[in-house]
Amino acid sequence: MRYKIPLTKPVITKDMIDAAINALNNEKLVMGESVYKFEEDFAKYIGVKYAISTNSGTSALLLVAEAYNLKTGDEVIAPSATFISTINGAAKQGAKPVFTEIALKTYTIDVQDLKRRISNKTRMIIPVHLYGYPAEMDEIMEIAEERGIIVVEDAAQAHGAQYRGRKTGSLGHTAIFSFYPTKNMTTAGDGGMIVTNDDEIAEKVRKLRDVGRKGRYSHDLIGYTMRLNTVNAAVGRIQLKHLEEWNHRRREIARTYDKILSQLEEVKTPPKPDSNHLPVYHLYVIRVPRQHRGPLGAWLEKNGVEALVHYPIPVHLQPAYKYLGYKGGDLLVTEEWAKTILSIPMYPELTTDQSRYVAELIIEFYSKRLYQDKEIKRKGALWEKKLT
Ligand SMILES: Cc1ncc(COP(=O)(O)O)c(C=O)c1O
Secondary structure: OOOOEOOOOOOOOHHHHHHHHHHHHHOOOEOOHHHHHHHHHHHHHHOOOEEEEEOOHHHHHHHHHHHOOOOOOOEEEEEOOOOOHHHHHHHHOOOEEEEEOEEOOOOEEOHHHHHHHOOOOEEEEOOEOHHHOOOOHHHHHHHHHHHOOEEEEEOOOOOOOEEOOEEOOOOOOEEEEEOOOOOOOOOOOOOEEEEEOOHHHHHHHHHHOEOOEOOOOOEOOOOOEOOOEHHHHHHHHHHHHHHHHHHHHHHHHHHHHHHHHOOOOOOEOOOOOOOOEEOOOOOEEEEOOHHHHHHHHHHHHHOOEOOEOOOOOOHHHOHHHHHHOOOOOOOHHHHHHHHHEEEEOOOOOOOHHHHHHHHHHHHHHHHOOHHHOHHHHHHHHHHHHHOO
């Protein structure tokens, strides 16, 4: 289905197309000059020593888990309210995922719950800056450093976000980003980045992503082909130049939504920027009573507006992690989150009129009590079904 207003839309401008063509014509297609330049630009932007590009955020997480030598018997703590990739790298290394609740106020790790779940086997914590809202990094780092635990930020959704004036990605020991097309910046296809100040980790992931290469045909690690292609890096470099302006626009759109939607008692708007948190609204996620969500999704769809749920199944209840033995009711806050969240359109090219239109549709849904309408309820049930 083509929506009048999609949920998200990457910006692809002529300078990006030109950069791609230029790279195709003039550079090595793999590990060309643009790859190194993109890494250099990205490291500088985040404020870290090293940036190592990969072919996806998932690959970045796999490589980081391996570089830190996670192994069977280790425990790795992450929120369950995230995209499944957050914990996949650790799990693939044989470490045991331990899931925490999120604080509904910020959608990021609940620090008190995190403390309760730490054991003497905890090797790593992976905070997620979900929807582009920075996690409580000072508290997390304090807890981790007291106990010698590694912190890897999952900043896949938080390019350019700031916590106490510092960019997400520069706050933990290592961090990863994703450039998947829906993200705040993309490489026009899959892509990822690992950032760190740690010399050893940088060296290891740089080799692992390139078949463990030491020299041209000498390999001192058993590695993978997980490099970012040159053409994608060339586009990424231009995207990075636009990122600040796009993030600014996302915050403007969020303010328009906040202003209109805060009139509604039934709708909870997302956490706002404050002196410690500068979010980048990768997604604009509202919460509504669970029985309203399907009908509201269907109502928006009927009016040409795409809405989705990020994410309908918390990771602790994903079939892939069944072996861990979690069951429904184990993480009550997260399970409630999964049933009540709704992402509405958010992308830099969304106009103010369009965002007002979306918000007014939600106002209309409530003023006319459309959640009681039989047909909309029926469509809502179907809409919910399609989510998974
Ligand atoms: C929080 C989070 N972590 C990890 C990833 C994985 O990134 P990728 O899709 O580039 O593999 C994503 C994005 O999809 C994500 O949103």
